[in-house]
Amino acid sequence: MSTRFATTSIAASLVTGALLCSAATPALAESTALRPKPAARALTYTYRVAAPRFLPDGTPSDARGSAAVGISDDGRVVGNAGSGSDPVRGAAFVGDGRRNRWLAMPPAQSTGQPKVNAVAPNGLIAGYFGGPAEAITVWNRAGRPQLKPIAEGWNYGLNAAAINSRGQVVGCTSSVKTGTPVRWEADGTSTVLLMPKPGNCEMAGISESGVAVGTLHNPYYADRTLFPLPVQVTADGVRYLRTARRGAAAASAHGISPNGRLIIGTLGSCLGKDACQPAWLSATRAPQPLRGAGRLVPTDVNDAGLVVGSAGGRAKSWQRGRLVDLTNATRLPRGWVITSAAGVSARGEIAATAMTPAGSSVALRLSPR
Template identity: 40%
Template sequence: MSTSTRVPARTVLAVALVSGGLLASGAAADAAPRGKTRAPSYGVERVGDAFASSDGSSRFGTSALGIADSGVVLAGRSDGSRYLGRPTRTRDLAPVGDAAPYGVHAPVLSPSGTPYAGGYQALVRWTARGVEPARLVEGEESRFYSIGLGGANDAGVVTGCSSYVKVGWPFIGSFRDGVRTMTWPKDFGTCSSGGISRAGVAVITQEHPGFRTHDLVYPRAATMTTAGIRYLKAPAGIGTSADAISPNGKYIVGRTYLDESPTGVARLSTTRNPAPLRGAGDMRPVAVTDTGVVVGVENGRAVSWANGRKTDLTSVSRLPRGWVLTDVAGINPKGQIAATASVGDRETAAVRLTPQGRARR
């Protein structure tokens, strides 16, 4: 006589997400490509030369931090200085001075090419007039402790997370008219930001709560506007992170988690369960375009994903022998990618990848 064991629905759903071969109930699969799609090849241009210290004893590398729609790259040097540049010329960002007495963290770049950065109780941007501090909403200054900026759009709306020990406050608002912190619908905890769309919709991730008052699964992805925070939909027992949003707001990509361990890459939504990106593997998404092309990092290599196929960008880029693309910072509407290349442990370089032709079927 045979016997059967009933498996809880939650377990079946978790296995489906981990396997990557099935979808959660209500999720729609990304369309598989018809025929074979080949990724474009890329020309590689270095942005900013490696340089030596004043006494010639040390040599510093550079790394990419972002890319504007025009192709201008934001990059940083290993000594902490930052600059804007194209392959033919660069311009150093001015010191922040009194606008951020304790310095700033890694800056971000708006689509039009304005750099912004956050630091200890400081939020600044660089303009033709110099370094400008943001206006913080009166009475909330104490919440802006260690500010990690996640993104800025061309309307001057900025977003990110401010943290203090195990507590984090997501923030959003107009740089000029007032930036304010937001309150999580449930629990308190640290957070991270995945950027902001042209319309001012930001994506954020609520991470491990320092003070748990609800039986929720973490991490927990959400969208945020000046009107409030809205959690993205996920099945019971599954965590999610929102790592990037496209400029038009159509695509939100992130990762799914089981017992706080990542299980795959997915397209997220406020109304539908996560839809796995087939073929994306274990990549960590960094940016996504208006057409759904994703760039990110997997196992220390810069990768891209489109139409169900993941590509190691080093394999399709014209790099000098021995160089590898180890990180990616963004992609613009032209398909240009800001990335960091390295050769062993000796040197890193900020580079711009430019597609040499459209993807061919």
């Protein structure tokens, strides 16, 4: 393994037809003109619990304590469950609501616990495994893990944020309040890409062609007129995305579509009581706010432009100016609230997490009707 560095024609026809026949059949023409437009069909979802109902040690859990992080194009949700302080009870899972299972530990590990962060459209899973052989881990579609270590000195604060169907992984490594993006190729080689200026990086997604997006956070001081800054990362280096005013407005990148044509993000800072606005981002064009999206904080987008995220503690979806509250759109057990949506597949299925009245989280797969 090596490590290298790199710095409306139908409507017109109907009207024309109505006018032509109006002299012969005035009643028909009048009824056509007064007929109201059909209402848009309400978008509704069915749900399935995506996590195993028993912990790895056999303890019944009914999937409580689980949270979804992503979904593949065949509808398999990946996520984490259990206690983060207990290596037996803390574990990663994959499931479609019919067959849910725990992910295997890497052979080199006898202690520690896996944490998954992302899944590719084809089902490859990326995460991190703490323990004696601390490293990025990739699970294949059969659930077999493979470690992807990094050169000594770059493994502090290591994480894997996104993976594509080629097996390319992108994440960040950090040291003393500064961080930098890291890419792992399918063959195991890694590339540390130094930032143009100091900062803490947070990667958000990677396209099927290997273009990744993320956000640079300033580590030294809080200046929300300048930071955060969205970035685009390729094997050649780091490039800034356009903000509302060049170099003078905060923005963040939250995801990129598999085909790489859509980058979803926010304008302004989303920290604390600050308000941010969802928008399409680009390296060459000014940001375009999402009409009708309110204060949605997005997490993912598919090639069709279906965006998922959350606002006001509730998960929502947005497409072509239509904002949908996923809790209201899904027939759930009484008292359940879908609080987050982590990913969306090509078919519009959503990886989501709900909270029960008892305060437990449950990972779900939402399927459009």
